[in-house]
Amino acid sequence: MNVNWLIEQAIEARQKAYVPYSSFQVGAALLTENDKLYLGCNIENASYGLTNCAERTAIFKAVSEGENRVKAIAIVGDTEGPISPCGACRQVIAEFSDDNTKIILANLNGDFVETTINELLPGFFSKKDLIK
Numbered sequence: 403m404n405v406n407w408l409i410e411q412a413i414e415a416r417q418k419a420y421v422p423y424s425s426f427q428v429g430a431a432l433l434t435e436n437d438k439l440y441l442g443c444n445i446e447n448a449s450y451g452l453t454n455c456a457e458r459t460a461i462f463k464a465v466s467e468g469e470n471r472v473k474a475i476a477i478v479g480d481t482e483g484p485i486s487p488c489g490a491c492r493q494v495i496a497e498f499s500d501d502n503t504k505i506i507l508a509n510l511n512g513d514f515v516e517t518t519i520n521e522l523l524p525g526f527f528s529k530k531d532l533i534k
């Protein structure tokens with residue numbers, strides 16, 4: 403898996419962002435365990451709270467096609483440092499990730515970090531917490 407290639411895919415996906423309210427475009431590119439690629443952008447709404455972030459768009463596209471294990475996901479925005487995903491997205495990423503999932507946070511200046519879900523959301527709620 404080539405990190406720079408996945409970031410490039412996320413930058414392409416970002417062009418599709420629907421952002422009439424914030425004008426802040428975000429793109430995501432996700433590679434599944436079967437090496438299928440899914441792209442996502444943020445999609446805003448006049449009812450602001452209904453906005454769907456780019457990374458959740460990509461994940462929901464993959465899951466809706468039967469691909470629910472993430473090998474790697476790159477997220478890109480025009481931020482000073484690498485973008486920082488919101489709490490809701492961290493929890494959604496957690497659902498479909500494992501310790502080996504590469505989470506790549508990037509910006510348009512070539513800065514990026516590779517991290518894990520445990521770093522992004524320590525102690526996240528998961529399936530195992532539902533077992534009685």
Ligand SMILES: O=c1ccn([C@H]2C[C@H](O)[C@@H](CO)O2)c(=O)[nH]1
Pocket residue numbers: 421424426427428443444445446453454455456457477485486487488491
């Ligand atoms: O990781 C992030 C951070 C923000 N946004 C979107 C949500 C909203 O449309 C805009 C401003 O918060 O950026 C994402 O899509 N992903």
Ligand SMILES: [Zn+2]
Pocket residue numbers: 455456487488489490491492
């Ligand atoms: Zn989010």
